[in-house]
Amino acid sequence: MSQEKTKYCHNCGSMIPYYDRYCPACNTPQATIPGMEPLKEETGKKIWIAVILSFLITGMGQFYLGERRRALAFFGGTLLAGFVLSYSFTQDQIMGFGVIMALVSAYDAYQIASRKQQSV
Template sequence: MGSRKEQIGRNCPFCGAIVAYGEYFCRSCHKKFTDQSELDAPSTTRPDTYVVSVRQAYVSAILSFIGVGLGQFYNGDTLRGIAFFLGFIAISFNFITTQYQTVLFYGIWLVALGEALWSARRINRYERPFGGRASYLLYGMLAVYGLIVVLHFMTGEPTLGYLGRVFPAVKLWMG
């Protein structure tokens, strides 16, 4: 006696996964569709692709506010984070001198903050691929920044002037 398999749903037009009849949301790719007739459209992506996670824009902004490059590391942009951090350190510790030192100091900080927010928005709108986790440099940089702050509170060294070179918000607060 032959058994007949009956399909329990239709294919999602975005990822090709099976969607039960009457549903307007794909549980695999997390996309909504409004018309049931869309469900038999040919798929352009592999059925095993799915969204791993999204980025919280406010976390990215807070990290970028604390230290230049941290928001990029959080969004998985390791090379951008390194570029922002090295550029900021070069300006902050006078490796590069120019008459626009203060403008570049705050400019790099604000551009890094804006880029981290923009990148998180692009990740959340699925306009840019995301591997599902932050760069490992994020945790290393947070440890270094935490060590600097702990040393300051325990010993008074480094001074606030030095902290202002590492943390742009401290320099802004000091005036």
């Protein structure tokens, strides 16, 4: 007679199968057991694409990587700052600000993509 291995849910205390990732009673994720981690799938997102997109259109690299709110913040913030700066700065200074924001956005996209690849 073979016995199935079981463990207790760390949240509700229910007895659950040893290899279950979620408790069927309370739907709480269970702690990962060494050697039992699921295979991680490759995201398919390329770092260089994210960087180029972010440099061309501020925030587009973040959007490509799935960081929608961050992308909106970069794009909207750059656009808003450009409008505000247009009242007191020259066109060259505003263009310089745009280039700086594009570089910051590209660097941020690089950081996000690198973190996502390391977690895979």
